[in-house]
Amino acid sequence: GAGVSQSPRYKVAKRGQDVALRCDPISGHVSLFWYQQALGQGPEFLTYFQNEAQLDKSGLPSDRFFAERPEGSVSTLKIQRTQQEDSAVYLCASSLGLGTGPRNYGYTFGSGTRLTVV
Amino acid sequence: QKEVEQNSGPLSVPEGAIASLNCTYSDRGSQSFFWYRQYSGKSPELIMSIYSNGDKEDGRFTAQLNKASQYVSLLIRDSQPSDSATYLCAVPYSSASKIIFGSGTRLSIRP
Helix, strand or coil: CCCCEEECCEEEECCCCCEEEEEECCCCCCEEEEEEECCCCCCEEEEEEECCEEEECCCCCCCCEEEECCCCCCEEEEECCCCHHHCEEEEEEEECCCCCHHHCCCCEECCCEEEEEC | CCCEECCCCCEEEECCCCEEEEEEECCCCCCCEEEEEECCCCCCEEEEEECCCEEEEECCEEEEEECCCCEEEEEECCCCHHHCEEEEEEEECCCCCCEEECCCEEEEEEC
16 A cells, blocks of 8 residues: 555554554555554554564563564454553654664554543 | 763754754664654654665654664754654664664754
């Protein structure tokens, strides 16, 4: 697609409910990232995929958070037993390539999913 | 010390003046540096990238990099009200593929 597409745009979940957030990256972008952005803060890294391989999940805050990208394109971020502290905007980004130096092209972000846990 | 540091602002600049946004980073191995602009309620948008020491100009925007001082800045000339946004400094880890973002500087251009 022309851009990174995320759905739903907004999600209200009751505490304890499981949620699934979807990301459809730009076609041909092998790298996909999930970030969490709290109000007034910069995006915080959650996890990174290169094609279908999850190469870094060091930012996932607990074992309630799980991400997958089974066919190397669409990715899903799942949060089990949501808590109020999970309320944030979840941003997905994709990139043509990564690494150090000029091969790092930066990201293109999707519009995000605003999760509110009540 | 945070890995990428920015003043949170708000930074208020009169219309037509130069806005100067600053960022310091801790990873000496970093080689790529990015500035993102984020309007309220919107996702970050990449506006500048810089890889070499010195200045890089793109329209009204100039990015400046000093690797020895671990410092990167963004200058916005002839500031316009539409430049009012939060500006995020972003630096990839040299040892990993993730980009670390600063907390952002909120810029307000007053007419």
